[in-house]
Amino acid sequence: MQLVVARIGRAHGIKGEVTVEVRTDEPELRLGPGTVLATDPASAGPLTIATGRVHSGRLLLRFEGVHDRTGAEALRNTLLIADVDPEELPEGEDEYYDHQLIDLDVVTEDGEPVGRITEISHLPTQDLFVVERPDGTEVFVPFVEEIVTEIDLEEQRAVIDPPPGLIDDRAEVASSRDADGTGDAAETGDDA
Template sequence: MQLVVARIGRAHGIKGEVTVEVRTDEPELRLGPGAVLATDPATAGPLTIETGRVHSGRLLLRFEGVRDRTGAEALRNTLLIAEVDPDEQPEDEDEYYDHQLIDLDVVTEDGQHVGRITEISHLPTQDLFVVERPDGSEVFVPFVEQIVTGIDLEEQRAVIDPPPGLIDDRGAEDEFADDHGADHGAEQGADHGVSSRDEA
């Protein structure tokens, strides 16, 4: 299974370092020295991370064979892709890889079928399930422990305890979508890899 874990930004300095936009909650695991990453476009890679450091709040990487600013600039906007074992689990018991959550059935605690998770939207404040209902409409479910009370990967389902209006009031749902629509759209195509069930 392949996950996009970062996007290469501008060159930093003259010795081949680049800034990266991190798209994983596990940068120390995915973007550590020695990691070999596939790329998009594929012609840029594979790339092996030689060194990494944080500078002014940003992660800087240097890749084997890239020794100057020209080589670093040539990699700008390249996506870095990690191979992940489909059976691998995040260390935190309240974290899941996005591919583990996609296609889970969503049901309420009293057994009402809500729909199927089609996407995970990673907003700045929390993660959000995009749930497709049987009629084709979408419900947005915040991935917080007060609402998502259980994830059962064996049964392939997520159990929720929705507050009033979240799934049974279209007006409230449309208002929620309007409030978050811009962020939701901005996340299309970005795969952070790990979703966390946070406290609200």
């Protein structure tokens, strides 16, 4: 199985280093020196990591055969793809690889279907499930213990306890605010 583990950013310096947007929870395993990665677009690779280091909180990589800024800039926005054994599991008990979560059905604790996970978005502060609803719209569910209460890989589902407004239709939320008088500025006494 192939997984995107990073995206190459801009060149750093003049010796062929690039900044990297990490898209894996295990950069030391997936992005270490000597690792050979496929690329998207495929014309850029495969690339072999020569060196890696952290500078000002960002991972910098240099690839074999890329020795100057021009070569590094040519790789900008290239996705780095690792081959991962689909049976491989993370070390932590409550940790999951993205490929284990993609396509899980999402249901509320009451069993109400919400949709299907189509993508995991890795943000600096937390991860989000991108959930496609049956009507084709998307909802973003923070992957935090308070909201995602259970991941059941055998049943292929994620159980959530969403706070009000997270998965409700906007029209439903707006109408409930209007019904209690908090949705209309004229009723709150605002004259501006």
